[in-house]
Amino acid sequence: MARMLTVRPAGPSDTADICGLLNAVDRIEIGRPETDLGAVEADLHHPDVDLRTDSFLVFRSGRLLGYALVWADSGAGRVDCHFRVLPGHRAAAAHLLDLVESRARALAAGAPDAFLWLAPGSGRTLDPGLLPGRGYRTVRRHQVMTRALDPAADLPPSAPAGLTLRACDGGEAERRRAHALVEETFAEHFGHVERAYEPWLDHIDGRALDWSLVWIAALPARGDVGVLLTRDDRTSMGWLSHLGVRDDVRGRGVGGHLLRHGFAAYAARGRAVVGLGVDTGNETGALALYEAHGMGLHYAVDTWELALHSQG
Incomplete structure (x- = not known):
């Protein structure tokens, strides 16, 4: 054959x-x-x-x-x-x-x-x-999770005390700040690779990204503490590609606020569904956070690994 x-x-x-x-x-x-x-x-x-x-x-x-x-x-x-x-x-x-x-x-x-x-x-x-x-052997499982959106119910959320959000559409400096936050907050995640700014842009197809749909969260006296990077170029759904919170402020509602803000933004844009991918072995509690905010399993994908011995 x-x-x-x-x-x-x-x-x-x-x-x-x-x-x-x-x-x-x-x-x-x-x-x-x-x-x-x-x-x-x-x-x-x-x-x-x-x-x-x-x-x-x-x-x-x-x-x-x-x-x-x-x-x-x-x-x-x-x-x-x-x-x-x-x-x-x-x-x-x-x-x-x-x-x-x-x-x-x-x-x-x-x-x-x-x-x-x-x-x-x-x-x-x-x-x-x-x-x-x-x-080959399986080394990790990721889930694609989705949530239906309702423009009447998914309204901009009230922020925790002192927390502010700003969009990253103000130029190169803000894009570089988003990159730095992604690198910091994802540094310990399975499979994460540290990349300089230009290679990172290539990796995320950042030159085709609508940067008004990327937000940075800040707290008084702590500066920038979180980032939500999203994209609206998928036919089937809005996509939340990176949600990261600095480990020294986790548990203060920053991640949940960013998530709800993303829901509201995409509901206002007329999207019926929003989705994201999550490592089920993530130790930051990301899977539980998404489930607590109404996201459910769409499908799961296993990563398979093969040791590349030089002789096959």
């Missing part, structure tokens, strides 16, 4: 076909399409990706069956991968993994204890024995 497969790199002209494939997988895994064309375009134009060597499209008889993108911008030894294959095509999935793992070893060459991280959606479209059979 593998002899019937053809593989080539992706290119900008493949964006619509890749988006269609990812949405076909979405329909199976989460019940509806939730991949936007802009997200695929951003991935294919990432400055740390060379499409000639880091992207793979696998076909059978001209039909696109699978897509993978590999990159290594997270420090020595770590390689990340987007990986999706239509169900029922184990040979295509296995062949794509061969290519991904080979490229990952090349990207991580010389690094001790190198590893590949891969998150193949909820996993419903993959043969359940495929990844364990190749030496």
